[in-house]
Amino acid sequence: MLSASEIRKVVEERNVHQKGTGKKVVDVREEMHRLEDKGELIVHRIRPENRPVEAKTLFGWTKRIPTDRLWHHKSCGQCGNIPGYPSSLLWLMNETGRTYLNEPHQTSCTAWNYHGTATSNPTALAAVAARNFHRAYETDHFPLIHCGTSYGDYKEMRKLLVENAAVRTKVREVLRKMGRDLVLPEEIVHYSEWVHAMTPEIVARQSRSVTGIVATVHEPCHYYKMVPEDAVYDDRVYAGQRPAVPSGILMSLGATVADYSTWYDCCGFGFRHILSEREFSRSFANLRKIRPMVEEAHADVAITSDTGCVTTLDKSQWIGKAHGLSYLLPVLSDVQFAALALGAHPYKIAQVHWHSASAEGLLEKMGIDWKSAKAEFQEYLRALQSGAAPELLHPAHGEIETFFAVNKGQVLPDEAPGAPVAGAGPDVRRGPRE
Amino acid sequence: MSIVAYLPRRALSLAEEEAAAPPAFELTGRRKLSEAERTLAGQIFGEFRADPRHHEFVLGCINCGECTTGCPAARFYDFSPREMLQIALTGDATTLWDALQEKIWSCCQCYTCNMRCRFGNDIAGIISVMRELSVRHGVEATRKTLAPFGRSLTLLMTVGTQVSSDMIQPDFFRDWGPFATGSDKVWNVSADIMRKAIPSDVLQTTRSSWEVSVQTSLELFRIYEETGVLDMLRGLDPDLTEMLIDIIEERREEFSEARERFATELAGMKGTVATFSG
Ligand code: SF4
Ligand code: SF4
Numbered sequence: 001m002l003s004a005s006e007i008r009k010v011v012e013e014r015n016v017h018q019k020g021t022g023k024k025v026v027d028v029r030e031e032m033h034r035l036e037d038k039g040e041l042i043v044h045r046i047r048p049e050n051r052p053v054e055a056k057t058l059f060g061w062t063k064r065i066p067t068d069r070l071w072h073h074k075s076c077g078q079c080g081n082i083p084g085y086p087s088s089l090l091w092l093m094n095e096t097g098r099t100y101l102n103e104p105h106q107t108s109c110t111a112w113n114y115h116g117t118a119t120s121n122p123t124a125l126a127a128v129a130a131r132n133f134h135r136a137y138e139t140d141h142f143p144l145i146h147c148g149t150s151y152g153d154y155k156e157m158r159k160l161l162v163e164n165a166a167v168r169t170k171v172r173e174v175l176r177k178m179g180r181d182l183v184l185p186e187e188i189v190h191y192s193e194w195v196h197a198m199t200p201e202i203v204a205r206q207s208r209s210v211t212g213i214v215a216t217v218h219e220p221c222h223y224y225k226m227v228p229e230d231a232v233y234d235d236r237v238y239a240g241q242r243p244a245v246p247s248g249i250l251m252s253l254g255a256t257v258a259d260y261s262t263w264y265d266c267c268g269f270g271f272r273h274i275l276s277e278r279e280f281s282r283s284f285a286n287l288r289k290i291r292p293m294v295e296e297a298h299a300d301v302a303i304t305s306d307t308g309c310v311t312t313l314d315k316s317q318w319i320g321k322a323h324g325l326s327y328l329l330p331v332l333s334d335v336q337f338a339a340l341a342l343g344a345h346p347y348k349i350a351q352v353h354w355h356s357a358s359a360e361g362l363l364e365k366m367g368i369d370w371k372s373a374k375a376e377f378q379e380y381l382r383a384l385q386s387g388a389a390p391e392l393l394h395p396a397h398g399e400i401e402t403f404f405a406v407n408k409g410q411v412l413p414d415e416a417p418g419a420p421v422a423g424a425g426p427d428v429r430r431g432p433r434e
Numbered sequence: 435m436s437i438v439a440y441l442p443r444r445a446l447s448l449a450e451e452e453a454a455a456p457p458a459f460e461l462t463g464r465r466k467l468s469e470a471e472r473t474l475a476g477q478i479f480g481e482f483r484a485d486p487r488h489h490e491f492v493l494g495c496i497n498c499g500e501c502t503t504g505c506p507a508a509r510f511y512d513f514s515p516r517e518m519l520q521i522a523l524t525g526d527a528t529t530l531w532d533a534l535q536e537k538i539w540s541c542c543q544c545y546t547c548n549m550r551c552r553f554g555n556d557i558a559g560i561i562s563v564m565r566e567l568s569v570r571h572g573v574e575a576t577r578k579t580l581a582p583f584g585r586s587l588t589l590l591m592t593v594g595t596q597v598s599s600d601m602i603q604p605d606f607f608r609d610w611g612p613f614a615t616g617s618d619k620v621w622n623v624s625a626d627i628m629r630k631a632i633p634s635d636v637l638q639t640t641r642s643s644w645e646v647s648v649q650t651s652l653e654l655f656r657i658y659e660e661t662g663v664l665d666m667l668r669g670l671d672p673d674l675t676e677m678l679i680d681i682i683e684e685r686r687e688e689f690s691e692a693r694e695r696f697a698t699e700l701a702g703m704k705g706t707v708a709t710f711s712g
Binding site for chain 1: 623
């Protein structure tokens with residue numbers, strides 16, 4: 001252990017550092033715009049065609065949520081385990097007439113790996129974030145982040161890139177080597193915020209009543225505990241004392257959102273644990289989350305808005321039987337639940353068959369004839385097996401996109417208004433975007 | 435007014451304290467380190483203290499334990515974020531080394547501690563700094579802890595997604611029950627057909643979370659090369675690192691062949707697709 005005087009020295013250095021940097025919670029977006037004025041980066045602006053809706057964050061700051069012309073930033077967890085999560089979101093966008101790109105030209109944020117194994121570093125994470133931001137920018141579609149961890153990580157990376165000149169310089173240098181530039185979106189937007197902004201339009205299309213359904217919400221930690229000042233809160237949801245998403249959409253659809261004592265706990269995912277030490281994940285998920293949800297709140301369904309959380313809460317339950325915990329509480333994302341309430345096919349769209357805790361009892365309570373839907377799906381599988389073309393929510397990508405991040409007529413970086421003029425350095429740019 | 439203002443002033447002058455230099459705390463039952471471990475522990479400690487994030491993340495601590503009362507890992511492991519923060523603030527090379535052996539890997543990275551700490555410490559963040567150092571220096575205990583990650587690291591480094599549906603196999607995920615693989619057995623069709631029934635072409639693969647274009651995966655690898663991630667990984671697993679480099683080399687060749695094959699289509703294109711060479 002250090003001596004008392006050495007400890008005092010550490011604290012003293014810390015004080016000097018804090019005073020020197022004026023460390024306090026600041027709205028990093030303001031500094032981001034100042035850096036753009038200096039030509040250090042490009043802000044990907046929300047434009048009228050993104051049809052933004054305003055929301056409030058924890059500190060009452062205004063956040064603009066784009067609702068159209070979106071670039072889907074998928075989550076590496078959801079697509080492997082719970083594909084009904086992205087497909088329900090795409091389906092809701094089609095239903096509400098929103099346009100989007102769902103491309104093969106996206107990497108994950110790689111933060112699952114970082115938080116699980118630490119085989120990365122902040123500069124790499126920032127470069128990955130900026131690479132994906134630039135890809136969205138060059139297609140002129142605004143990034144919409146599916147995953148709670150990607151959302152939290154990208155907010156951390158935006159902060160790092162704004163506050164740390166050395167990281168900014170290094171990341172810009174790396175991006176330039178691949179023909180990209182440093183772009184930060186005006187807002188970092190989680191898909192559940194899109195759902196929040198779209199609530200009136202979603203509710204207007206509701207075709208199945210969910211009155212009488214009791215839902216317990218698991219709030220994804222990385223949605224509101226990482227860079228908390230940017231999470232969306234609303235006075236109408238828990239009087240603004242808890243995040244507005246995903247509870248808000250459930251309440252608006254008419255479900256009863258029930259409280260339980262461990263709402264603040266994580267799900268047990270643990271990043272490393274879910275892959276290599278699941279004794280922890282399943283103990284935590286069953287004992288600290290599912291049991292109180294069922295025994296205290298008598299829930300019909302657990303709803304969450306992160307891929308890791310859906311996976312952990314759902315997949316951990318089956319083995320609970322070995323310890324006499326036979327809850328098998330259905331676990332869905334908010335978009336799966338909303339899509340079902342709007343009449344989506346439970347198997348073709350909500351893809352509930354990937355879940356370990358069967359959702360069929362819940363479907364019945366929602367008045368869904370799941371037996372016919374299941375028979376229909378079985379028929380569809382047989383057709384696919386005989387070579388029928390799959391039903392798709394958006395046009396398929398051509399073979400060239402297996403290799404190249406082509407632009408299908410979107411705005412290119414050197415043509416976009418507000419973009420730097422190629423080869424002229426960061427501070428020579430075209431006219432303003434709006 | 436800050437609570438610190440009420441604390442009694444120290445009786446000793448700084449000079450007196452420095453002369454005596456008594457350790458702040460004595461730990462009993464410390465691990466006995468070999469000479470090699472002592473050298474490595476000292477080096478890691480030096481790098482830990484020199485990391486700029488130490489200043490950013492470790493701001494002070496009154497041992498209130500608020501962080502620990504909300505910590506999921508503390509419920510199931512011999513672990514506490516309060517202890518981690520204390521080690522970061524007041525620990526020495528030996529106590530840090532001790533934490534690297536097991537404790538740092540208990541943390542779930544949920545950030546609950548950060549949200550609760552009145553000092554605004556980034557406890558989850560400082561634990562990540564400790565982890566990074568133990569990876570970079572190939573600490574033996576860390577190698578063992580991360581040994582099961584070869585497959586997911588390969589996927590992550592080569593396509594940038596962490597899991598694929600073909601990884602969710604019953605022998606490794608038996609505890610997830612019979613429906614975890616899209617219940618292909620229940621539906622009596624192959625896993626490929628189950629994926630085909632997902633209504634988006636980019637999600638229909640079984641080999642990664644979604645289809646990732648070759649250009650995208652090469653851009654990602656370029657980032658890893660340029661930002662020291664490959665070097666870090668070499669500290670952990672040199673064989674895996676060499677294998678990854680081979681995979682990427684093949685993919686680079688595939689990419690340049692594709693450039694010839696699609697020359698006509700690519701001719702009029704601008705942007706990164708026109709300039710990125712792999
Ligand atoms: S981030 Fe780690 S240390 Fe902090 S509360 Fe979560 S599990 Fe505990
Ligand atoms: S909450 Fe903060 S001040 Fe309290 S013990 Fe934890 S690190 Fe220390």
